[in-house]
Amino acid sequence: MWPVLWTVVRTYAPYVTFPVAFVVGAVGYHLEWFIRGKDPQPVEEEKSISERREDRKLDELLGKxxxxxxxxKDKLEFAPKSVLNRNRPEKN
Structure with missing residues (x-):
């Protein structure tokens, strides 16, 4: 008898566990909503880091x-002296 019972339970387990899990989830959801109370007012989203960076770069560009x-010739001064200024005479 036990092997037949375990076979039936194993065969129909998804049909039994899904409704049970659904009821437990619904009760938990509503219980949590009841405990928390009213929904808080939505907080304004702050700008993301990339948006703040873009705004800062735009502000920098406006002032130039x-x-x-x-x-x-002036741009060469930013290159390392060991490579580009090796054969150039020093400026006075």
Whole structure:
């Protein structure tokens, strides 16, 4: 008799456990909602890090004069001296 009972339980387990799990979940959801009370007012979402970075970069760009650019000779000063200035005479 026991093997037949275990076979029936194993065969119909999904049909029994799903409704039980659904009822337990629904009761838990409503119990939690009852304990918490009213929903809090939605908080305004703050800007993400990438949005704040974009805003900061735009603010920096607004304050610059884009017609004034460095010449190519001035840009060489930012390169490491050990590579590009090896054969150039020192500036006075």
């Amino acid at each position: 004069d884009h017609t004034q650019v460095l010449s190519l």
